[in-house]
Amino acid sequence: MTPAVKLRLGAVAGLVLAWELLARSGLVLSVFLAPPSQVVTVLPRVLAASVEALATTLSMTLVVVAVSLLVGVTTGVLLGNILYLYDVFHIYLIVLYSMPKIIFFPLLILWFGTGFAPILVFSLLFTTTPVVVLTVGAVRDLNPTYIKVARAFGAVGHQIYFKVIFPSILPSLINTIRVGVVMSLAGVLIGDIYLDFSGVGHLLLAYSMALRPSELYAVILIVVAIVSLFLGAITMLDRRVTRWSALRLAS
Amino acid sequence: MTFPARYARILILLLLMAAWEVAGRRTSRVLLTPLSEVGRTLFHILTLNALPNFYLHVGITLQAILTSFVLTTLAGLVLGFLLGMWRRAGDAFSPIVTALWAVPPVIFYPVMLGLLGLGVPSKVGLAFAASFPLVVLGTISAVRGIDALLIRVAEAYGAKPQHIFVKVIVPAAASTLAGTLRLAFSVCVIMVLVGELLAGGAGLGHVLDSASKFFRTSQYLAVVLFTLAFAFVLNLLATFAERRVRAWTRQ
Numbered sequence: 001m002t003p004a005v006k007l008r009l010g011a012v013a014g015l016v017l018a019w020e021l022l023a024r025s026g027l028v029l030s031v032f033l034a035p036p037s038q039v040v041t042v043l044p045r046v047l048a049a050s051v052e053a054l055a056t057t058l059s060m061t062l063v064v065v066a067v068s069l070l071v072g073v074t075t076g077v078l079l080g081n082i083l084y085l086y087d088v089f090h091i092y093l094i095v096l097y098s099m100p101k102i103i104f105f106p107l108l109i110l111w112f113g114t115g116f117a118p119i120l121v122f123s124l125l126f127t128t129t130p131v132v133v134l135t136v137g138a139v140r141d142l143n144p145t146y147i148k149v150a151r152a153f154g155a156v157g158h159q160i161y162f163k164v165i166f167p168s169i170l171p172s173l174i175n176t177i178r179v180g181v182v183m184s185l186a187g188v189l190i191g192d193i194y195l196d197f198s199g200v201g202h203l204l205l206a207y208s209m210a211l212r213p214s215e216l217y218a219v220i221l222i223v224v225a226i227v228s229l230f231l232g233a234i235t236m237l238d239r240r241v242t243r244w245s246a247l248r249l250a251s
Numbered sequence: 252m253t254f255p256a257r258y259a260r261i262l263i264l265l266l267l268m269a270a271w272e273v274a275g276r277r278t279s280r281v282l283l284t285p286l287s288e289v290g291r292t293l294f295h296i297l298t299l300n301a302l303p304n305f306y307l308h309v310g311i312t313l314q315a316i317l318t319s320f321v322l323t324t325l326a327g328l329v330l331g332f333l334l335g336m337w338r339r340a341g342d343a344f345s346p347i348v349t350a351l352w353a354v355p356p357v358i359f360y361p362v363m364l365g366l367l368g369l370g371v372p373s374k375v376g377l378a379f380a381a382s383f384p385l386v387v388l389g390t391i392s393a394v395r396g397i398d399a400l401l402i403r404v405a406e407a408y409g410a411k412p413q414h415i416f417v418k419v420i421v422p423a424a425a426s427t428l429a430g431t432l433r434l435a436f437s438v439c440v441i442m443v444l445v446g447e448l449l450a451g452g453a454g455l456g457h458v459l460d461s462a463s464k465f466f467r468t469s470q471y472l473a474v475v476l477f478t479l480a481f482a483f484v485l486n487l488l489a490t491f492a493e494r495r496v497r498a499w500t501r502q
Contacts, residue, residue, distance in 0.1 A: 004342055011343035032365045087256035088263070098486050100441045102448055103456070103478050106463030106471060110282055186355035193357055193449055201357070208361030220358050227353050 034213035039221065046218040050203050054222070057188055057199035060120060064184035068127040069177065075128075076135025077165060086136070093136065096129050105194055114195055123187030131180050138172040139165060170245060174238045181230050284469040293473035301470060302458065309481070312454040315371045315443045316485070319378035320436050327383050327435070328428075331390020336420070345391055352384035356442065357449075364450055374446035374454070381442040382435040389431025393424040422500055429496035436489045440482050455481070 016036050022028065023035035079085050079093070104125070108118035142165065150164045192201025200223060207216040268286055275285030284292075295301040302308075334341040334348075356377060363376040397420060405419045447456020455478050462471035 007339065007343040008346055011347060015347065028366070032362065084256060088259045091260060092263070095483075098437060098482070099479060100444045100482050102441065102445045103459055103475050105448065106459060107475070110463065110466075110468065182353050182355070186357060189355050189357050190445060190449070193360065204358060204361045208365055211365075213362075216362065220362075223358050224350070224354050227355075228350055231350075231353050 030213070031211045032213055034217050036217075038214045039217045042214045043218045043221065046215050047222060050200070050219060050222065053198060053200050053203045054226075056116075056197075057185075057192065057201070058226070060116060060123070060188045060199065061181075061185045064120060064123040064127055064188060065177075065180050068124055068131055068184060069180050071124075072128040072131030072180070073135050073173065073176070076132045077139055077161065077169075079132065080136040080139025080142075081161075081165060086140075090136075093129075093133060097133050101125050101129070102190065105191065109195070114197075116197065119188060119191030119195065119197060122191045123184050126187035126190075127180055127183040130183060131176055134172070134176045134179060135169065138169040138176070141172075142168050167245065170241055171238075174234065174241055177237075178231065178234050181234065182227075185227065281466050281468055284472060288469055289472045289476065292469045293476055296470070296473055296477070305458070308454050308458050311371060312443060312447065312456070312481075315374040315378070315446075315454065316439050318371070319375040319382070319443060320439045322375065323379050323382040323386055323435055323439065324432060326379075327386025328390055331387045332394060332420075334387065335391040335394025341391060341395075345388070348384050348387050348391075352388060356381035357445065360446065360449060369451045370453070374443045374451065377446040378439040378442040382438040385438060386431060386435050389434075390424070390428060393427035393431065394420060396427065397423040425500045426497050429493040429500075433489050433493040437486055440485055444478070444482075 020035045020037060023030070023033045079089055101122070105118065105122050108121050112118040112121060146164050146168060147160055150160050155163065188199065189201045191197070192199040193205060194201075196202050196205055200219065203219050204216060207213075207219060271283070271286045273285075275283045275288070292301065296305055299305060334344055359380050360373070360377050363373045363380075367373040367376050401419050401423060402415060405415050410418070443454070444456045447454035448460050449456075451457055455474065459471060459474050459478065462468075462474060
């Protein structure tokens with residue numbers, strides 16, 4: 001084990017210990033804060049009970065990630081590359097980006113009912129805007145010489161998009177994917193808690209209203225673990241892509 | 252592409268407004284009400300003829316936003332400077348903060364409702380949970396991004412550690428920090444509204460929630476317009492403050 005890993009494990013252990021002591025000290029009412037030792041004992045049971053809720057939340061999140069990346073990156077590349085479109089829509093993008101989108105959620109309920117549909121639409125709205133903004137930024141940061149050279153060598157529209165722009169924005173696209181995953185999960189959970197639907201948000205509400213802190217914290221731990229897995233996978237993808245684009249540049 | 256982008260922008264806005272008006276006249280009053288009627292309702296609300304406590308709710312939202320921003324700034328800067336300057340502690344704890352950044356803060360909201368109650372403190376807690384990791388990570392990277400040469404030179408001229416902190420580290424990091432805090436501020440605005448919409452009996456989010464749940468769509472839409480303007484003005488002020496700080500550091 002390297003010293004850095006030891007240091008990090010030590011930090012985690014210290015925090016867990018502090019949490020345990022705080023929960024046992026009686027400073028916080030025990031119905032609101034459970035010690036980690038208790039959380040761990042209920043963890044397997046909670047995990048077994050929350051399979052369905054996790055499946056609901058994760059499948060919705062994955063749909064949102066896929067759709068928002070597809071729509072957002074396409075829109076972002078077009079807006080970033082075609083100056084006229086950028087001039088027309090840039091201001092709308094800024095306004096949309098800084099809007100607190102949550103305030104439209106009640107309207108979405110009026111329009112789409114109380115099922116999974118408003119949650120999906122809200123989360124899409126929530127995720128696609130930052131994806132577009134990040135992609136536009138990446139495309140506009142691109143060195144214009146690349147495109148000029150490609151044109152000079154006779155490249156046409158689709159070749160410029162797929163052979164120049166897309167590979168060049170790929171490294172920053174990884175970060176966009178990261179943001180997309182984080183935002184879409186947050187959007188789905190917000191919608192789920194608002195509607196008390198059937199996903200993880202519903203589970204959190206149910207355990208907190210039943211005053212069962214151990215189970216509540218167990219659900220939180222499960223979500224944290226899943227998020228960490230997602231982000232770990234993206235980091236691995238990041239390494240691959242960096243190596244790939246370095247190889248392409250070298251050859 | 253001879254049609255100037257300037258006019259295209261305005262044309263799109265007018266078309267959107269016209270579409271809203273027409274759609275509002277044609278569909279059920281529960282789903283949408285025409286823009287002209289929403290405008291009238293907004294006037295009634297602003298003159299306190301529709302919602303007698305409207306400005307009280309605005310004040311409560313503002314209070315939650317400002318409190319959470321002040322708290323997250325103080326706590327985030329202190330921890331960020333500590334972890335940024337004390338390298339070993341930074342290596343140990345910053346991965347934990349990064350992991351915390353990726354976890355959707357709403358999952359802690361049921362816990363906060365239990366611990367802090369339904370009032371302003373739970374909204375402050377939610378906004379804090381969402382913005383704190385952002386400020387810490389931003390501060391760490393701002394402090395570590397300072398040119399080490401600046402500090403070496405100050406040391407060579409015999410500056411004491413506290414002088415280095417005040418005269419070298421703070422001004423050198425201020426520009427990056429201003430951007431981080433500006434981002435944290437808009438996160439606070441969004442998360443306070445999220446918290447109010449999800450639970451509680453006061454604030455703009457609550458007004459939106461109750462108007463839509465009683466199918467007062469016109470009132471709901473009017474408050475949506477107000478909230479958008481409210482958030483826009485707050486973000487404008489934050490941008491202005493950020494520019495001032497950046498201008499100050501350049502001197």
